[in-house]
Amino acid sequence: MNNTGGRGARRRALITGLTAVAALLATACGEETRGQLQTAGDIAGLPVTHFESGLKPDAPKPELRVRNASDSQEDQLAIAAIADVSDYWAQEMPVHWGEEFQPVAQLLSYDPNEAEIEVCGATTADAAMNAFYCPPEDLVAWDRGLLLPLLRERFGPMAIVTVLGHEFGHAIQFRLGDKAGVDESTSTIVKEQQADCFTGSYFRWIAEDKSKYFTVSTSEGLNQVLASMFFIRDEAGQSASEQGAHGTAFDRTYAFQLGFEQGAKECAGINQENVDARITEQPFHSGDDGSGDITIDERSVGLLQQSLDEAFAGAGVEPPQIVDDGGECDSGNSTPPASYCADTNTVSIDMDELAAIGQPVDRAAEFQGTESAGGLGDFAAFSEIASRYTQGIQKGVGASLDSANAGLRTSCLVGAWAGVIKDPGSGNTLVLSSGDLDEAIAELLQPRSLLAADVNGHPVANGFARVESLRLGYFEGSSACTQNYG
Template sequence: MKRTGGRRARVMAVVASVALAGSLASACGEETAGRLQTAGDIAGLPVTHFESGLKPDAPAPDVTARGATSSEEDRLALAAIADVSDYWEQQLPEHFGLRFDPVKALLSYDPSEPEIEVCGATTADAAMNAFYCPPEDLVAWDRGMLLPLLRERFGPMAIVTVLGHEFGHAIQYRLGEKAGVDESTSTIVKEQQADCFTGSYFRWMAEGRSTYFTVSTSEGLNQVLASLFFIRDEAGQSAQERGAHGTAFDRTYAFQLGFEKGATECAGINQENVDARITEQPFDPSDQGGDVSITADTVSLLQESLDLAFSGAGVEAPEIVDDGGECADGTSTPPASYCPADNTVSIDLATLSEIGQPVDREAEFQGAESDGGLGDFAAFAEIASRYVQGIQKGVGASLEGPNAGLRTSCLVGAWAGAISRPGNGNTLLLSPGDLDEAIAELLQPRSLLAADVTGHRVANGFARVESLRLGYFEGSKACTTNYA
């Protein structure tokens, strides 16, 4: 986030009312254990919990790749290619009137081994990468560094995600004008389409139609979202740059679009609709890297921002107090807790300051423990998630259960949307990368952003991320409508 000049923030009033009925359950006087809850469905599919990955009875894939080994990474990659080929063999004739032609070549490489020339470069230049090469109609992947890191960090579905994405580029070139893709199409449009095609493929898999893989709509899709977060662009990159793939916020949007609406919707992604919603933007000179320290002073600015944003609710705003992050009389969710008894948000400023440290991207790519935090907006959003509990209590909304958790994330998204627009005198404004910091927080095991007042969070990251995005783009009214 960044601070603008002037003490007072004039944030748009994003909440006219939160017209929800319900009652606040009695306080338990204990710290929550962060229990998972199930919310509704996932784009019409039931919420499922099981180990995702290659089916035990999956056949040996009838595909070969140059350089492929007997490693688990290559086994998953080849099965993914066979599987996504099955998907498009069905989809292209059914929805686009085209015959599916398999890609001409596959390449598995280790960048530490002798160089192989491919697509005008060498495999040494393509470390930590997977790509589609149009002139050679080739899909290639780094089995030495990238795939092992993905599998270790996020599980087998991360590998399937990456290969599904690269195959999506091969499909773009087969569709041609049916996908609006030619030599002049920007990189960001191509990447958004490929992420969307990946989502449509995973929907097919989640429906049980895959011969090779099974994916749960909770933990399995969480692996996918975590891997998309990992391969996001650096904060401050411009969507207009050649090679731009999008922020995690943008990439998860495209994936979820494909999962919910299918491949034909993905083919309709173009420059106009990408420009209307893309959040990737460069830093401006006032951003100073996009991070502010989490201090008593900046928390005071946060209080002002939230008070103004939710002034339309017509209720007494909670007061944010630094007194340890726990409630003296009620359930606690440290490092930030909403305390209904005295309508305060108790915070542990020292812990939140650690969470607010900048993300260590180098550690992320090395697969090491990060010395950094999740970023300033992740810390502010945790506080905001407890603040909106007080707003919901004030209007009589239920504070417990899955819908309460998703409504909370949605309202935080509505606040983020309000402070994303410069020129209205806001003291706190979003900076590039802030929304990705919110995504990082949402994917944490003990996330508060989509948790109810007791800290119980919705099990599926898909629903959590979607609720934040809904509030960001559509405002608080959508939170009321969708999570009543």
């Protein structure tokens, strides 16, 4: 985040819906007492499921020719993923585009620590920690020595399926050509958003139990998939217009969820115009300090109080005050390191613990597969405080704080606040920096996320719904939060 250097012009007009939040939430509260809530656990029309995701015990052995394949667990998963995603596209391409799917001509497994192999104009040593599709050779290749073991160990077997599904998305683009709006002039970010979207459509097929090879739960399983996409995000400060840009975690999970919810045909409609309208990947702006991170301390939390008060002024309620007194409430339930204390209308915080959460992300440690000495970033810490602040706003207008949808409504309202402060020229006290939304995604994907939790600290079970609610608020404002989450 970035401080604009002073209070600046107070917001006279907020995002659509903040000025009407009191009436909307009051209506929603009446619905809650009748039990007419949306189901918080619904995943794009599929029920929430809990089971171990991965290769089915009775999965057939793929009959594929793979150059340099080993008998490692990583290669077994990768080859099964290739066979599976090929089955998926053999079904989808005739239905949506009237074409028969042509299998990829070449498959290559490699270990960059072993003998170098020439591939796609380079060597496998140059492709460490990578998987890729090479159009001239119609080849899909993957690093079984470094990348795939790291993904499996950190995120489970379906992370490998995610990466191979993505690379096959590029093979589909190559096959569809004009039907996907892709040619030599198409920007990298459009190609990558399409490939992520195709991956989401493929995972919907798995979640519907149509795969012979894999099974994925819509709770923990999809959580791991989204976490793996977060891991392979671009660095903060990169521009979406750069060659090779893949997108932020916020952008990549959007595309995946679009495909999961609306299918492969919708993915082929992704183009430069609609990507430009919603992409969040951008360089640090000129006034940014500290490459997007500021220290969580008394001064910055004071600026956070000011920013939240400005954003939610239209709610017409007494805003809660943020106080550094340990992160717990004298009475009622506590959710340290930040708690909304209803009897005093305060947000109690543990400054030291939040400062640790707010430490910059250690990307080097992430890729080494070690525990990061850093935190989740400043916006993750600010979001946890903001989530408890919005509890006070919701209480002020009479909304239930411990209903089934309270956690989703809360993260959505935090997203709405982020949407208010995204413009550096708006005069807001705080302004989003490049990478801030990814820090919120990182917090949302924590097993005990406070950002998507009700007043008692009970989070929504599935990360898919958590991320979607934050995004909804960011793009559509607070009115969408009450309309969708009661």
